[in-house]
Amino acid sequence: DTAVSQTPKYLVTQMGNDKSIKCEQNLGHDTMYWYKQDSKKFLKIMFSYNNKELIINETVPNRFSPKSPDKAHLNLHINSLELGDSAVYFCASSQGIGGVYGYTFGSGTRLTVV
């Protein structure tokens, strides 16, 4: 009954590969997010979707492409992976833009590019 579930939990891949991380929420929230936490544990927003529409797109390389097939899903596809993409990626959801009622986070996907 996980509220926000991400798969996979761990991902090890070689430079140059293309990979996807999936996120699903069963809370009925209308807004979903992707965050990146780097090796120094610093969190940064990457993308936010509200009702399947992109509302936040921070300065992220265009190798990163989010896709929201419906309100409950926000997947992250990464092309031509680089060493610097190694990080923990967190998906989150909220009801309403801005997390007025708080955010619910997934447990994270640890991506290691070798």
Place this chain on the structure above:
Amino acid sequence: KNEVEQSPQNLTAQEGEFITINCSYSVGISALHWLQQHPGGGIVSLFMLSSGKKKHGRLIATINIQEKHSSLHITASHPRDSAVYICAVRSDKIIFGKGTRLHILP
């Protein structure tokens, strides 16, 4: 200078102590969030503030919009409170502080 600054960066205290973590920001905001990241990595949303004060159990969060400052207090701290506490503000984008690593000793 970061737009969101937290202090202290690290804090070690004895069980039972009153804990204060501070967050200062330099941008106009519509809301401020306090998050807790457990040692295992999971993140929990604690509070969303736009004014005043909120309380949940032993946790209290306050914000002073004029001074651009928020504090998170923990009363009767316990080893299970050991975590990284992260302040995040919403302006035209979401900006995170670097977190305060709290360690409560039994």
